[in-house]
Each structure stands twice: as structure tokens, then as C-alpha cells.
Amino acid sequence: MAESSAADKSVQVKLVLLGEAAVGKSSVVLRFVSNDFQPNKEPTIGAAFLTQKCRLEDRVLRYEIWDTAGQERFHSLAPMYYRNAQAAVVVYDITKASSLEKAKSWVKELQRQANPNIVIALAGNKLDLVSAAASSSSASGDVSEDEADDATATPGEAPAAGESDSLRQVPREEAQAYATEAGLLFFETSAKTGEGIVDLFTEIAKKIPIEHILASTRGGAGRPGAGSSRANAPRADVNLDDSTKPKEACNC
Amino acid sequence: MSTISTALRNFKEPTKDELTEIFFSIPSAASTPPAPKDEVTNKTEEVERMEINAVMSMGVHGEEDSYAGKLYLIAPYLTFASLDRKSVRLTLPLSTIRRVERLNARAGIYALSLALWHGSKIIVQLTSLRPTADLFCSLLRDALKIELQKGQMKKVKPFVKTCYSETLVTESATVADQEHEDGSLIAEEKDSGPRESTFHGGLGLRFKFPGDPRKLREASKIKLWTQYLKTHGRNLTLLRYPQCTRLVQVGLPNRLRGEMWETLSGSIFLRFSNPGYYEQLLKDNEGRTSASTEDIEKDLHRSLPEYAGYQSEDGISALRRVLQAYAFKNPELGYCQAMNILAAAILIYMSEEQAFWLLEVLCDRLLPGYYAPSMHGTLLDQRVFESLVQRCLPMIHDHFQAVDVQLSVASLPWFLSLFINSMPMIFAFRIVDCFFCMGPKVLFQVGTAILKINGEKLLQVQDDGHFLHLMRDYFASLGESAHPDSNDPRARAITRFQELLLVSFREFAVVTEEMIQGERRRFRSEIIHSIESFAKRSAVRNLRTLERFTKDQAGLVYDSLYRAMCVFPPPPATLPPPSLLTTDDQAGADKPETRIGLKTFQYFLSEVATWARDEKIVSNGFQQRVDRSVAEHEFIDRLFFFWDVSCRGALSFQDLISGLDGVMFNGLMENIEWFFNLHDKNKDGFLTKDEVLTLSETFLFIFRYEIGDAYLGAVSRFMSNAFEYGDALLPQPEEGDDSPAPLPANQPYLNLATFRMVVLADEILESFFETDLTASFRLDPLPESFDAAATLGPSSSSSSGILGDLWSTIATDSNKKMFNMFTDEIGKAVGKHQVVHKPSIGRYTTLEEPKARESLLTPGMRHSVSRGSLRSIDEKDGVRLTPERTTPGISPGRVSPRPVTPTQEKKRERVVSDGDSMPLIQKAAAALLERPQFEIDHVESEDEGDDAFGVGEDEDEGVDENVMDEVDAFLEAHDSGLTEADKEVAKGLIDAKPMK
Numbered sequence A: 001m002a003e004s005s006a007a008d009k010s011v012q013v014k015l016v017l018l019g020e021a022a023v024g025k026s027s028v029v030l031r032f033v034s035n036d037f038q039p040n041k042e043p044t045i046g047a048a049f050l051t052q053k054c055r056l057e058d059r060v061l062r063y064e065i066w067d068t069a070g071q072e073r074f075h076s077l078a079p080m081y082y083r084n085a086q087a088a089v090v091v092y093d094i095t096k097a098s099s100l101e102k103a104k105s106w107v108k109e110l111q112r113q114a115n116p117n118i119v120i121a122l123a124g125n126k127l128d129l130v131s132a133a134a135s136s137s138s139a140s141g142d143v144s145e146d147e148a149d150d151a152t153a154t155p156g157e158a159p160a161a162g163e164s165d166s167l168r169q170v171p172r173e174e175a176q177a178y179a180t181e182a183g184l185l186f187f188e189t190s191a192k193t194g195e196g197i198v199d200l201f202t203e204i205a206k207k208i209p210i211e212h213i214l215a216s217t218r219g220g221a222g223r224p225g226a227g228s229s230r231a232n233a234p235r236a237d238v239n240l241d242d243s244t245k246p247k248e249a250c251n252c
Numbered sequence B: 001m002s003t004i005s006t007a008l009r010n011f012k013e014p015t016k017d018e019l020t021e022i023f024f025s026i027p028s029a030a031s032t033p034p035a036p037k038d039e040v041t042n043k044t045e046e047v048e049r050m051e052i053n054a055v056m057s058m059g060v061h062g063e064e065d066s067y068a069g070k071l072y073l074i075a076p077y078l079t080f081a082s083l084d085r086k087s088v089r090l091t092l093p094l095s096t097i098r099r100v101e102r103l104n105a106r107a108g109i110y111a112l113s114l115a116l117w118h119g120s121k122i123i124v125q126l127t128s129l130r131p132t133a134d135l136f137c138s139l140l141r142d143a144l145k146i147e148l149q150k151g152q153m154k155k156v157k158p159f160v161k162t163c164y165s166e167t168l169v170t171e172s173a174t175v176a177d178q179e180h181e182d183g184s185l186i187a188e189e190k191d192s193g194p195r196e197s198t199f200h201g202g203l204g205l206r207f208k209f210p211g212d213p214r215k216l217r218e219a220s221k222i223k224l225w226t227q228y229l230k231t232h233g234r235n236l237t238l239l240r241y242p243q244c245t246r247l248v249q250v251g252l253p254n255r256l257r258g259e260m261w262e263t264l265s266g267s268i269f270l271r272f273s274n275p276g277y278y279e280q281l282l283k284d285n286e287g288r289t290s291a292s293t294e295d296i297e298k299d300l301h302r303s304l305p306e307y308a309g310y311q312s313e314d315g316i317s318a319l320r321r322v323l324q325a326y327a328f329k330n331p332e333l334g335y336c337q338a339m340n341i342l343a344a345a346i347l348i349y350m351s352e353e354q355a356f357w358l359l360e361v362l363c364d365r366l367l368p369g370y371y372a373p374s375m376h377g378t379l380l381d382q383r384v385f386e387s388l389v390q391r392c393l394p395m396i397h398d399h400f401q402a403v404d405v406q407l408s409v410a411s412l413p414w415f416l417s418l419f420i421n422s423m424p425m426i427f428a429f430r431i432v433d434c435f436f437c438m439g440p441k442v443l444f445q446v447g448t449a450i451l452k453i454n455g456e457k458l459l460q461v462q463d464d465g466h467f468l469h470l471m472r473d474y475f476a477s478l479g480e481s482a483h484p485d486s487n488d489p490r491a492r493a494i495t496r497f498q499e500l501l502l503v504s505f506r507e508f509a510v511v512t513e514e515m516i517q518g519e520r521r522r523f524r525s526e527i528i529h530s531i532e533s534f535a536k537r538s539a540v541r542n543l544r545t546l547e548r549f550t551k552d553q554a555g556l557v558y559d560s561l562y563r564a565m566c567v568f569p570p571p572p573a574t575l576p577p578p579s580l581l582t583t584d585d586q587a588g589a590d591k592p593e594t595r596i597g598l599k600t601f602q603y604f605l606s607e608v609a610t611w612a613r614d615e616k617i618v619s620n621g622f623q624q625r626v627d628r629s630v631a632e633h634e635f636i637d638r639l640f641f642f643w644d645v646s647c648r649g650a651l652s653f654q655d656l657i658s659g660l661d662g663v664m665f666n667g668l669m670e671n672i673e674w675f676f677n678l679h680d681k682n683k684d685g686f687l688t689k690d691e692v693l694t695l696s697e698t699f700l701f702i703f704r705y706e707i708g709d710a711y712l713g714a715v716s717r718f719m720s721n722a723f724e725y726g727d728a729l730l731p732q733p734e735e736g737d738d739s740p741a742p743l744p745a746n747q748p749y750l751n752l753a754t755f756r757m758v759v760l761a762d763e764i765l766e767s768f769f770e771t772d773l774t775a776s777f778r779l780d781p782l783p784e785s786f787d788a789a790a791t792l793g794p795s796s797s798s799s800s801g802i803l804g805d806l807w808s809t810i811a812t813d814s815n816k817k818m819f820n821m822f823t824d825e826i827g828k829a830v831g832k833h834q835v836v837h838k839p840s841i842g843r844y845t846t847l848e849e850p851k852a853r854e855s856l857l858t859p860g861m862r863h864s865v866s867r868g869s870l871r872s873i874d875e876k877d878g879v880r881l882t883p884e885r886t887t888p889g890i891s892p893g894r895v896s897p898r899p900v901t902p903t904q905e906k907k908r909e910r911v912v913s914d915g916d917s918m919p920l921i922q923k924a925a926a927a928l929l930e931r932p933q934f935e936i937d938h939v940e941s942e943d944e945g946d947d948a949f950g951v952g953e954d955e956d957e958g959v960d961e962n963v964m965d966e967v968d969a970f971l972e973a974h975d976s977g978l979t980e981a982d983k984e985v986a987k988g989l990i991d992a993k994p995m996k
């Protein structure tokens, strides 16, 4: 891999996953980072920390992913994790209506308390449970090229309401409408089949103001004492030392 | 959506007695559940406490030095600690004392010899004055008698059989035969039959213990411990001398570890005093689920999954039972992630019953508040840790500040999981050994040592991610040599882990338990405040609608609600019933929401509406204060049900917001309508005659403290007009918008239009509805003064006067009450005691001459009131009370906030700004670290090689010495606190004969 040249342009993006317990946050991350789906064996206290690179045109984004614990009582610790985050994925489970309510409350909290420029994506997970028949294996291939705030649904993806939808508790349209209104990216995903996962992270990457981040860090990128003034500024260090993490494959 | 908890109000400083209990690992009264068996339940009779100066020696020559210290009787325990509080420490259940004799010693020396169950003998020389010593002895005698009567003495024998140390000491040669004894659920019947070896043990006995026993020098450690336990007692009677701590510091041997953990932590006393409790608890809750069941289930397979025991159903179900049992015992705490890690860890070394009690001690005493729903203990200790780092490692602290790296990113899991989730198990368990032996300060010592050792690299860290990677790499390398390049082979042999412990306990010996306590004290209220304000913001954010309130105003409503909940906690019914909740998907759909009942509502309303409280201005010459109490009236109940739109008999925060919205933003006409509707019970648009009367009563209630007769007159005019118009309109409705002929049966009588007309006919009522009603709702914080309301934390008081400043230094509620009573009495004595009710509206008081109520006021009172802080007194007119229309934020009839002293103001300001920045929560960093797998933890399938208790084959000769080298590394000077002469006296006592 042409690491050194890529590293020069790689931008570090802090991303946090939030959502009710068991909606599939860890599974979504695992799918994205390892393209795998398996029971979560990692006991995490507070949050798990993973990194994954994501190529975008000529850029390489290095996601620093914070997968928070879902238990309600860790809620008050969440600000530790979303502070300075440039992106957030708020996950709900489309087969559980209450999880969307929780997601909305996370969105509100983020919009009020997190970095004001944060890119928030809403992800309705476990799509495979309601579209067993319809889910196509080509899912990760034909991506909707819709821009971030474009509200149109991924073409040809949503199965017609009805049929295998008995498990679905959150209509796609409802969530989409809410996301549009709240200014969020919106995806329905399945960590199990992989559907929508890559799109999710790619679209976030597109929406991140990379130029802005690069510009703001370029000036003070020198190591010592660099960030003394960035207590509240979005953090995005240029990672100069990617070669120390060779195991992290880029599957974008 | 949101639940509001006032639990943090109980998060107080431990009392002195509690600290003593904590120090000696004595179960607190609260953590001892009522035992299922009757015979044990009455043991909460008067707990006698006494402490006395004493010198303690072991009753054997040359075994140990004598130490000066303090002997405590805390029935049913006898405890001793040397003066330095660390060299010698013991906690003995009284039931293990088999014989007490007064020794026949030199004149002036008062000494007792205590023979303990395990055959050890200790001699305590009571060095306090004679009468004190006599008293102590008689209390001790009484306490022992009680234990004897309760049959506790008899319980010792069967109990100690469950302890591995007995087997170790008595049949040390054949211990290896017990290899496959899992002992997990051995019942403690009195006669466990001929089998002597019914000791409890953990999963490790079946699935092996983590690590290589040979490298861990298990055999040597067992040998050293066997010696120690033989001479110094064990399990219930362990005497802790310096050697004990040193042996713990080199790592407990696996087989003994579980028992030593329960002994050192004191959880053994809980198990001893609650026989059968664990099993009974499981039996009682068989087939039931709790609110935590689902959470527990999710984590079972992610609790040390690399350990063989948890790849088996046996291990998983043991873990499940222990966690569930704990959740049943303590439903308020229930289950918190990280408890699974602790439980899984300790179950490797101990039986379920042992683990259950140890978990209790961990959650309740050793890690207080760590796992509570608000996790306040965790947040507090993270704050304390940060401040320690600031103090001990200022460079690292400053660097982290500069690059905005959060310490808690890494340290949160260290504390929450006792390092088990961060380090290889074999190392983490050695820290846990020290933790149980030396207390929670160990976590702070090790934490700072980790940072110190990695200091240079940490100064290069630029963000949270780097920090985490660095820590991860460091933990993975703990087994490596700390000085790989050294020429000295001995130095090369020192592992990084050993280095870590050395730095922890040597360089950070300055971190003491007292220091931690002090730091906790310092930050406690800050943490409570930040958690509460976080909860408040969430609650406000999660409102379905703010109605016409701003966020800040909604916040003030929340504050009032919160204060009300502190005084009258809502019934637990609003929380999910702990053990009946079904676990289907629907359960989560209807999230529990805090709802308050009538009583809480009355209090709430008294906070926001002037007429819903009775306020008495009390002057006694020393101070002037306002005593408030909650008014009770049918109108308030009416309002409660009026606002209960979903008919649940309880109001949510949202209901209060919507309800208040209905009255706080309205003009004249809307207010009249609102008031009308409130009294129109069947909502048919008509008031019945009764309802008109009720409505009039409401007027009288609201106006009950207005000075003069103006309001009284207005109400009586209202009544006569209402009935006049009502009667006139009855047969033939005049108004165009009137409805068809009213049915006599329902007695509809007065419609809104007529009501409006009657009201508008009266100037006073008109202005009441135009402005006063709305203005009587005030959201600005009340100065504290409710008798019952002193729970309100760091807020202001509303007292002023000569002793005003003193007020702020009177800390507790009861003190304040006493002070008030005291000054009142003096005031009465000198004729300066005055009480006057404050009006709720306070407008038209001058329209008519004050009559009836004026008689309450004496000239002296006028003077003192005006001299005081009541701004609404118009001195020219004597007692005329006028509302303060011009002063925003001060409602009619409210004492001005002037008495707040500057320091209090400052405090309040600080609190406010803290709230805005959420210091801890935001500063506390993200934590994480998925648990890595560590090669070093891998179980060695090889036999443990300790069968013969010989020297390990491939180790060189001096294994024991090697172990002791490590021990000596920790050797500290232990000050016995005695002069040479004293030591001689103590030695002499060993041979003294009992007195006849």
C-alpha cells in the first residue's frame, strides 16, 4: 500500500455511535471495520474504541470510532465520548419503535451539546429482519449517490410495505421524514447482511468538511503544544503515523 | 420519557462510625439483610460501641512485636488497629473468642488475654484509665454473653469448614487430593458429616486458574501462607501483621485467593452471619425476572470469555445466578455493566455464595456509588483521580489539558473493572489482591504509577486515541522485563508489572485513604451538581413540548419539581416493578416515567404559587425569617386532577409544564375561562350552585392572607352578584351564546359568560384575573426556608438580622431548626417575638382600612419588620404591605434575597457556572479499551506442581528466597508505636498468669 502518500492526505475523523442497547451499534461497527458479523465478544466498559480507514476519492479518512455502551446508566458518561466528535451515528432498531424515540432524544442531545458542526446520521438497523426476501446481495454495490440532505430514498431498496414487514415497527417513511426535518443523514442498514453499512460511512465521509478540517489543522500541525486552543474546536489531527497500524485494512 | 431521581441526595459523607466500620471491613447495618431465619433477626438490638487505647501482643514469644493502638468494641466484633493504622489490624467476630482472662500483672497494668477459636492467643493491655478499662471489660463481657445466647459460638465450627485455609493448615500434605472439589454449593449444615474438606472454591478448581502456576510460584506462596495462617489465625480470626500485607503484595496463591479476598474484604463476615441467605434468595426468586435480567443476560457471554470456565454452561449459569441474586437483593442498583467482569473474575476463585457477598461488599462499601444508576461514585472518583494526577504529576496533567486529552478515557475502565478489563488477568488479580488488603486507595496508587511510568511517552500524546493505544501497549507488555538492557541480571529479572507495584506502593505511598476521603469530600457536591444538572437538561430536552416556556423557565419548573420530590419522594409505583416486569419487547416501549402524586404536587405548587404556601414572617429580635409550609386546600387537589390529562392519578413533568402553561401566559379573558373550567367539574359549560360556592371558597383561600377587608368584600360581592345574576338568568337565558334550557337535574346554573360578567363587575377580581393570578405563579427560585425543605442543598437561606452571618455557618437542618427555636424563645422572653402571615397577592390592601388583621400587629412588630428585610413594607403607612411590582424576580409577599451573604452568593454563582460546563462529565474522557486477549493468561494445563509443597523442579534452589526478595522490596519500616520499656512490659505479659 502506498501508505506514506495516503497518510499525508488522511484526515482523522472522530465518530461516535449512540443508541439504545441492543440495536446493533457494535455489530454495525464490526461490519464496517472487519466486514464480519458475530456475537459481540468484547466486554466494553463505557465505550469501545476502534479505527478504520475509509477512502474517498483522493482522500483517506481515518475514522476513530467510539462505540458506546448501551446501558442507560452510562448515559451520563456519553458526553465524554461525543465531545469533539465530527460525526455521530445514531442507531435504532427498525423492529422496535421505542428505539427510535431513544434515537431522537440522542439527536436532540447531540444537537444541543455536541460540536455544532457535527454530522449526524440516523441508522435504522436490522433491515434484514423485515426484508428477508427483498434484500439483495448486491446491496453494498449499487449505492445511492444521493447527497447528504437529499431526502430521496435509496432507489429500489425499500421493499413495498406489507408482506414480510410484519416485524417492522418503524416505517421507513416516518424515519426518513424525521431525519429530513432534523437535518440528518438517513440509512436503513443491516449489520448482518452488510446492507447500507458502507454507504452510511461513505456518505458521512462526504459530508464531513474535510477541507475545513485540513485547513484548520495545517497551521498548527507541528507536534509540540499544537492544540492548546482547541478545547472546543473540532479535532482532526493529520495522522502522520499510520504505518504503525498496518493491520487496519481499508475496505471502502 | 424521563425519569427523575433524587437518589443522589443520599450520597453523603460517611459518618465517623461508618468510616470505622469501613476501615475494619465490618458489614454496615444496612448491608446486612434481615436474615431469613428468625433467630438471627433480633441482632439489631443496641449496638454497643466503645474504643480504648491498648497495646496488643501475640501470646507467643518471638512471634510478633507488640503494637500500640486502639481496641474497638463494635458488637458483634472486636477490632484493633495499630497507631499507624496499617501495621496491625484485626477484626474478630466476638463468637470466635473462646476465653477472656484478666492477667495477673504488675501493678497498674490492666491486661486481658483472649484465646481465639483457632488456638491463637492475643494479649491486650488496656492503657486507658482504670474506670474506662473496667467499663470496656464489662461491655465486652455483655456483648460476648449476647453472642453466646444467640448461639453464634456454635456456628463457628461448621462455618470454618467451608474455608480452604482449614484444609490447608490441618492436612496440608493431602491438599492436592481436593483438586476436583468444586465446593461451590456446599450447604453449611451443622453436621456436614464425616467429610472434613467441604471448603468452598471457584471455577478455577475445575477449569484451572489463569497463568502458569510454576511461574507464579504457587508452591512457595502456599507454603509461606500455610505458615502464616497457622500462627496468626485464619478466615474469621486472621490477625493482620506486616507480613500479611507483604505476602499479599507478592500475589496470593490461586487456591487460597478466593478465601483471602473474602477475609481481607470482610465479606466473610456477611457470609458467616447470613447462612443460607444466598440460596434462599435464589429460591424465593426462582422463575422471576427483574429489571436487570435482560441486561445481565446480554453480558453473560462477554465476561472474560477467554477463560475456559465461561465457555461452559456451568460457568455461565453460576455467573448468571450471582448477578441476578445481587439484582434481587438490591433492586435499586440492579445490574451495571462492569459488574459482570468483577463477578466473573471472583467466581474463578470462590463459590457463588462467597462471590455474592463479595460483590455486595464491592458495590456497597469498597466502590460506593460506582455502579448506581447515576454512577455518581465513578464520576466522583474519576474527578478525585484527576486531581491526584494534577497534584502528583503536574506535567502530565498540564500536557493533557493543553492537548485536550481526557484522563478518564483510559482510567474509567481501570476503576470500574479493577483493571481486570485492561490488563492480563494474572496481573490484574494481583492488584485486586492489594485492593482487598489495603483498600480502594490502591486503585489510585496504581493509576498514578501507570501514568508516571509512561510519563515520557504520555507527554508526546496528542489525542485520546494515542493515549489509549499507548496504554493498551503498555498493559500488553507488563510481563516483560522492566530493564531489558541492564547488566545486572537481577534488574533484568524485574518485570514491568513488578516495577508498577513498586512505584505504586513506594512512590505513591503518599496517597492515603484519608487523602482519598478528603478529595472525595472536596468534589462531592460538584459531582452531584453536575449529574443533577445533566439530568435536568435531559429532562427539559425530552419534553414533548415546552409550550410557551423557554428552556430556562422549564428548568425552573424542573427545579421546583425536584425539590418537591426530595421532600416527598414519589411512590415507587412509577418505577418498573422490580421483580415482575416481563422481558418482552413491549416492556421497553413504555419507558418508566417519573410521576408525582398529590402530596408531592402540593409541595411543588407551594414552590411556584404564592397562595399555595403559608408564609409566616417571624421576628425574634435576633433574626427575621420566613417560615413556610405547604398549604392544603381542596383547590390544589382540584388543580392536580385538572392537570392530570391522561387520568393516571399522577403528574409527569410534562403534565406540569402543560398545566402551568394554561395559566401563566394568559390575559384577562383566558384566565377567567381557565378558572371557570377548573371549577366546572363535568365540563358542561355550566357551574352548578355548589360549584359557585366552591369557586368562592377558592377565592377565599387564595386571598386568605391579604391584609384588610378589600378581598373579603370582593368575594362577598362576587357571591351575591353571582347568585343574583344566576337566579335572574335561570328561567330565560339572556346571552346569545347560551346553551339550550339547562336541565334542572344537573343543576347547571352559571355559564361562562355570566361568570365573566360578574367578575368584570368587580375591580379587585378583574385585576386578579388580569394580572395577579398569573403573577402569583413565580418560577424564580425561592429562598430556602421551609422547615422540611432544608434538603435543598447548597442554596440560600432567608434569614437576616444580627446573627445573619452565623446562619450560613449552621450546617444542618436540625441545627437550623434548633437555632430558630432557640432565638424564638429568647425573642418571646424579651418580647420581640413576632409572627405575621404574608399575603399571597398583596395588592389592594390599602383600599380599605386594615381592620381585623391589623390587630395581629403590634407597634414593636412594625418596627422590626420594617427594619428587617421585608421591602414591601411601606414605612409611612405602618403596616401597609404593597406588592413589589417593579422588582422583577421578587414575588409579592416574598422576602427579598438580601440576607444571602456574599459567600453564599459566590457559592451559588460557582455552582451555576459549573453546571453549564459539566466539568467532570465533559472532562472525564472517553473510556474504552475492548478487552484484549493476553497470552500470559493462558491456562497452563500442566499440573500445578505444588502437590508436594516442594521446591519447583526447574527453579533454582532459592525459590522461597526469590519470592521473599520480592516481598522485601515492599518492606517498609513498621513503627510499633512503643518504647523499649513498653515492649518489655508487653513481652512480660505473655507469661503472665490469669488472675484468680
Ligand SMILES: Nc1nc2c(ncn2[C@@H]2O[C@H](COP(=O)(O)OP(=O)(O)O)[C@@H](O)[C@H]2O)c(=O)[nH]1
Binding pocket: A019, A020, A021, A022, A023, A024, A025, A026, A027, A028, A038, A039, A040, A070, A125, A126, A127, A128, A129, A189, A190, A191, A192, A193
Ligand atoms: N438480524 C439482525 N440482528 C442484528 C443486527 N445487528 C445486530 N443484531 C443483533 O442484535 C443484538 C445486539 O447487537 P449489538 O451489536 O450488541 O448491539 P449494541 O448493544 O447496540 O451494540 C445481537 O444479538 C446482534 O446479533 C442486524 O442487522 N440484523
Ligand SMILES: [Mg+2]
Binding pocket: A025, A026, A027, A040, A067, A068, A069, A070
Ligand atoms: Mg454494544
